[in-house]
Amino acid sequence: MKTLRFLVTLTFFITFTCQQVNAQDDIKALKAQVKNKKDQISANEEILVSGVGALKRVKGNLERFKTSKKATKQEVERKEKIVANMQQRLSKLNSQIDLHKKDLASLERKLARKLKKEETKEAEVKEEAKVTTASTGLVVYEDNISDEQKEVLLQKQKLEEARKKLDEERKARELAYLKEQEALRLEEEKLKQLSNQIKAKEQNISKEKNTLISDLEDDISINEEILISGKEGLAKMKSKLEEAKKDASTSKESIERKQAIINKIENRLLKIENEIDAKKQELAKIKG
Structure with missing residues (x-):
């Protein structure tokens, strides 16, 4: 057994x-x-x-x-x-x-x-x-050290713990x-991006404004040229009308037709002048 x-x-x-x-x-x-x-x-x-x-x-x-x-x-x-x-x-x-x-x-x-x-x-x-x-007794061996040595060991342990704590x-x-600086860097980066976006919008607005100013100035210049030429043509038409009136062979219908043409030219030139004035006012507002 x-x-x-x-x-x-x-x-x-x-x-x-x-x-x-x-x-x-x-x-x-x-x-x-x-x-x-x-x-x-x-x-x-x-x-x-x-x-x-x-x-x-x-x-x-x-x-x-x-x-x-x-x-x-x-x-x-x-x-x-x-x-x-x-x-x-x-x-x-x-x-x-x-x-x-x-x-x-x-x-x-x-x-x-x-x-x-x-x-x-x-x-x-x-x-x-x-x-x-069979059960046996457990022998416990104790370190044969003095109280003073124990105190030194304890102080060493405390010193090591203090150093570790200080290091941590x-x-x-x-x-x-590092976290603070990184947070500041990210915030600065956001502000920089926002600043760039604002500048881009300002540049776009400025570009659009300059384009509009340029277009208005071109329109005014073109209309002024048309107005000058139109007035020159109108003066010639009026001169011919006066000559026709003095000519006995000119029919009444011809004189009336010439007068109607002159009236239309004058109305057209008046519209051009009004358009030029309106564009000049708009241009002045844009330029500030």
């Missing part, structure tokens, strides 16, 4: 050991992934913090350059583009860090589930082992600065 119980226990332990090895391999791989991801995040955060520091220096240099005598519009715009490009790159890096942190959280949750599952299995094995083995606060400040 004891032999059978021993064999059952042995089989159980062998099976558990194989499962445990596989589980430990998975856990080991996950821990390695978590560590690599944390290292990647830390490296990127250091680059980000350094980049924000560089951004501050570049912006400071730009503000000082704007007040110098050497500052030209083209050079200022070039330096502003450099600053904007730096901000965009740093913002992109910050977004990548956020994605890495999400990946890290997913890996840590997966690792936690694996560890919890492994702890449950180990607890079950220990419970099973109690059936076939520093990163948070730099990140807040």
Whole structure:
């Protein structure tokens, strides 16, 4: 009976050991992934913090350059583009860090589930082992260190925590600065776009106004030429009419016809004069 119980226990332990090895391999791989991801995040955060520091220096240099005598519009715009490009790159890096942190959280949750599952299995094995083995006492070894040494270790721990907290606060400040500057850049970009839209509309209005002025001036010029020619023709027609009236051979119908033509010409010329006056008034209003 004891032999059978021993064999059952042995089989159980062998099976558990194989499962445990596989589980430990998975856990080991996950821990390695978590560590690599944390290292990647830390490296990127250091680059980000350094980049924000560089951004501050570049912006400071730009503000000082704007007040110098050497500052030209083209050079200022070039330096502003450099600053904007730096901000965009740093913002992109910050977004990548956020994605890495999400990946890290997913890996840590997966690792936690694996560890919890492994702890449950180990607890079950220990419970099973109690059936076939005598319970033994657990020896707890305490570090043989003095109270003074314990105090030093505690202070070191507090110092490390304080440094970590300070570093996190520093990163948070730099990140807040970056977000603030990026928000300002985007707002400036919106205002710039709005300004360009307004300028484009103003240019379009000015172009339309100039076109209208040009058209009116052309119409006035053409009508004035027609008016001058018409008046010259009218004068000739009136002269011929007077000659016809003096000529006894001219019939009454011919004289009346010539007079009717003259009347029509005069009416037409009057309309042209009125049109010229109206266009000149409109032109004066447009020009202001």
